[in-house]
Amino acid sequence: MRPFTRGEFIQTGLAGITLLALAGCMRSNTYAGSPFDDNGYRYRVLSGGDRELIAAVAGAMLAGVLPSEPIAYRAALVQAVRGVDVAVSGLPPGVVDEVRQLFGLLEFPPTRGFAAGVWSSWTNASGSQVASFLLRWRFSGVTLFRSGYQALHQLVMAAWYGGPASWTRIGYPGPPIVS
Amino acid sequence: MDADRISRSADRFVTISDPIVAGIERGWIVHDASKLDRDLHVEADVAIVGTGAGGGVAAEILSMAGLRIVMIEEGPLQSSTDFHMLEREAYPNLYQESAARKTKDKAITILQGRTVGGSTTVNWTSSFRTPPATLAFWRDRYGLTEYSPELLAPWFERMERRLDITPWQVVPNENNAILQRGASGLGIPTAVVSRNVKGCANLGYCGMGCPINAKQSMLVTTIPAALDRGAVLVHHARAERFSLQRDEISGLVCSALDARDQTTLPYAITVSAKAYVAAAGAIGTPALLLRSRLPDPQRRLGARTFLHPVVLSAAAMPKAVDAFAGAPQSIYSDHFLYANRIDGPAGYKLEVPPVHPLLMAVTMPGFGVGGAQLIGELRRLQVILALMRDGFHDDSQGGTVELKRDSAPVLDYPITDYLWEGMRRAFLTMAEIQFAAGAKSVLPVHESAWPYTSWKQARAQIAALPMEILLARVVSAHVMGGCAMGAAGRDSVVDGNGRHHLVDNLYVFDGSVFPTSLGTNPQLSIYAIAARMATRLAQTLGRTTRPPKV
Numbered sequence: 183m184r185p186f187t188r189g190e191f192i193q194t195g196l197a198g199i200t201l202l203a204l205a206g207c208m209r210s211n212t213y214a215g216s217p218f219d220d221n222g223y224r225y226r227v228l229s230g231g232d233r234e235l236i237a238a239v240a241g242a243m244l245a246g247v248l249p250s251e252p253i254a255y256r257a258a259l260v261q262a263v264r265g266v267d268v269a270v271s272g273l274p275p276g277v278v279d280e281v282r283q284l285f286g287l288l289e290f291p292p293t294r295g296f297a298a299g300v301w302s303s304w305t306n307a308s309g310s311q312v313a314s315f316l317l318r319w320r321f322s323g324v325t326l327f328r329s330g331y332q333a334l335h336q337l338v339m340a341a342w343y344g345g346p347a348s349w350t351r352i353g354y355p356g357p358p359i360v361s
Numbered sequence: 362m363d364a365d366r367i368s369r370s371a372d373r374f375v376t377i378s379d380p381i382v383a384g385i386e387r388g389w390i391v392h393d394a395s396k397l398d399r400d401l402h403v404e405a406d407v408a409i410v411g412t413g414a415g416g417g418v419a420a421e422i423l424s425m426a427g428l429r430i431v432m433i434e435e436g437p438l439q440s441s442t443d444f445h446m447l448e449r450e451a452y453p454n455l456y457q458e459s460a461a462r463k464t465k466d467k468a469i470t471i472l473q474g475r476t477v478g479g480s481t482t483v484n485w486t487s488s489f490r491t492p493p494a495t496l497a498f499w500r501d502r503y504g505l506t507e508y509s510p511e512l513l514a515p516w517f518e519r520m521e522r523r524l525d526i527t528p529w530q531v532v533p534n535e536n537n538a539i540l541q542r543g544a545s546g547l548g549i550p551t552a553v554v555s556r557n558v559k560g561c562a563n564l565g566y567c568g569m570g571c572p573i574n575a576k577q578s579m580l581v582t583t584i585p586a587a588l589d590r591g592a593v594l595v596h597h598a599r600a601e602r603f604s605l606q607r608d609e610i611s612g613l614v615c616s617a618l619d620a621r622d623q624t625t626l627p628y629a630i631t632v633s634a635k636a637y638v639a640a641a642g643a644i645g646t647p648a649l650l651l652r653s654r655l656p657d658p659q660r661r662l663g664a665r666t667f668l669h670p671v672v673l674s675a676a677a678m679p680k681a682v683d684a685f686a687g688a689p690q691s692i693y694s695d696h697f698l699y700a701n702r703i704d705g706p707a708g709y710k711l712e713v714p715p716v717h718p719l720l721m722a723v724t725m726p727g728f729g730v731g732g733a734q735l736i737g738e739l740r741r742l743q744v745i746l747a748l749m750r751d752g753f754h755d756d757s758q759g760g761t762v763e764l765k766r767d768s769a770p771v772l773d774y775p776i777t778d779y780l781w782e783g784m785r786r787a788f789l790t791m792a793e794i795q796f797a798a799g800a801k802s803v804l805p806v807h808e809s810a811w812p813y814t815s816w817k818q819a820r821a822q823i824a825a826l827p828m829e830i831l832l833a834r835v836v837s838a839h840v841m842g843g844c845a846m847g848a849a850g851r852d853s854v855v856d857g858n859g860r861h862h863l864v865d866n867l868y869v870f871d872g873s874v875f876p877t878s879l880g881t882n883p884q885l886s887i888y889a890i891a892a893r894m895a896t897r898l899a900q901t902l903g904r905t906t907r908p909p910k911v
Contacts, residue, residue, distance in 0.1 A: 344449030
């Protein structure tokens with residue numbers, strides 16, 4: 183592993199996103215302004231608004247992980263959002279309610295603005311705006327925000343790294359064949 | 362890795378004989394409550410709630426004594442045919458809250474089983490007798506005079522024989538070997554873990570359910586033995602509350618649960634028995650007793666629940682470690698448990714966790730390019746964990762199980778400065794060991810840390826880390842306490858035989874009876890203590906027991 187400096191490691195979320203946003207204009211163009219729609223799958227829990235939120239958050243959290251080619255990127259993002267739906271739907275009802283409260287806080291425009299610092303819709307938020315929000319919550323002095331960040335992190339990471347599409351990059355061979 | 366290979370590898374499991382499938386074909390009495398189309402009433406001599414380490418052992422011993430048993434399990438009945446070594450299947454199917462159960466302030470993630478066999482179906486097989494220093498504390502502080510290493514030895518021996526618990530003879534995988542080498546370089550002694558396995562193929566997927574039935578969990582040992590003797594199993598059934606009449610339990614009411622989303626189905630399950638055993642684990646058992654509004658004048662129920670809170674340290678090694686393969690835990694060190702008095706500064710046990718992609722990705726700090734680079738090094742990651750011994754000091758009183766509005770349990774566990782101090786020392790210890798073993802960089806699993814490239818840098822930076830919730834990653838796989846046993850009702854819920862102090866026919870046989878944490882992985886302590894308690898219960902009910910078939 184290449185050594186990191188502190189600044190690099192803590193800030194890579196933000197810096198990485200900015201760089202990618204610059205380098206990947208084409209992707210942002212194809213994505214910006216187009217609401218997240220996925221008609222190929224029946225969502226159990228996530229509403230249309232939830233999907234837009236998760237797509238924005240997953241795009242920032244998985245920066246440097248998702249493929250850069252636009253069609254593959256889009257397909258991977260769809261997989262991640264579906265994965266979050268599966269993950270949330272497996273939780274007991276009381277925990278699903280808590281997740282819904284978090285999503286609600288982040289989707290209601292006034293609270294999205296004041297609590298997350300994101301004043302545009304999630305679909306229109308730039309990658310660096312989303313990454314700034316994530317960093318702000320990750321290190322917030324308010325433990326409720328830190329726990330909100332951790333919940334989003336856990337959902338997105340579980341959704342992505344549970345599937346074989348993520349394994350090639352990290353060198354995981356998958357489960358052994360048992361005979 | 363493509364989906365095709367996974368499905369082909371899954372197909373191969375069909376050739377491995379599945380004792381659960383075979384038992385059902387032989388005529389076991391098993392009710393899947395998620396498929397009920399009417400109410401269900403079951404009568405038995407003894408009703409056991411929970412099928413983990415406590416309930417499983419009790420079911421075998423009590424059924425061998427000729428008693429009619431019914432087992433109630435909240436989770437599904439899954440077995441080797443269903444175990445595909447895939448995290449995305451195993452965590453939602455086999456764990457409480459998809460392996461993401463949290464304490465009340467969300468600061469600690471708890472791994473706890475929720476399936477037939479309980480946590481024994483998904484644990485990493487590490488088996489240790491209760492440490493003598495822990496038992497001495499219980500005798501001194503809780504009047505548990507019969508809890509000595511000598512008096513418990515026959516019960517440990519019996520369960521070690523029953524579950525094939527022996528020191529692991531195979532060369533440790535590289536993840537464990539690094540703990541051994543690094544510690545040895547610093548003069549810190551390590552030892553070999555004993556495991557409950559028979560014919561283990563060293564796959565490394567114990568946490569997703571053993572696909573070859575090598576792990577001698579309750580699922581493939583005691584529960585089949587009980588079912589072979591006519592015991593009844595009701596799964597997808599959550600015990601809601603006991604009915605109390607005068608000083609006795611008169612019945613148990615359960616809910617049938619939807620197999621997918623755990624919502625309640627409209628059919629009532631009721632159980633009548635002479636005696637009732639709560640063995641739903643150290644969150645589930647206090648919650649069941651709280652929902653039942655049993656007498657608790659000293660408010661001991663749910664209090665002093667312990668977690669062995671764990672902190673982790675991740676090292677990037679120069680060569681592949683492949684910590685997803687091979688027996689997950691084979692080397693440990695108790696050196697830092699006994700460096701101080703048991704009631705002094707927090708002691709900790711060192712072990713390693715297996716490193717699989719999903720669990721590692723949710724556990725490692727950071728996101729975006731920095732996070733991607735860490736996870737991208739999965740094959741070279743080596744991880745050490747330190748589990749903190751809690752419950753032996755005035756500033757370590759554990760947590761409290763409470764009921765939420767929907768009557769589901771939540772554990773309120775504040776992490777005290779006493780524990781944070783121990784966790785900082787543990788971060789230092791783990792980093793020093795990893796550098797001594799040749800790590801290129803070491804990352805304490807903490808949001809404010811970054812991969813340090815020398816021991817000198819690590820030492821300085823760890824000293825300055827803010828030890829706060831939701832910055833340091835804290836996890837737990839061992840929930841204990843909440844229904845403490847003790848000689849007196851003042852500071853405990855049950856007596857040394859697991860019998861409730863105030864309710865005549867109610868017993869608790871699981872990890873919730875521990876008056877403190879153990880300072881070691883709990884399964885063998887639960888097996889042995891449950892075996893002792895269940896044997897006494899059989900005698901109380903007028904039955905003599907003979908040792909189970911081995």
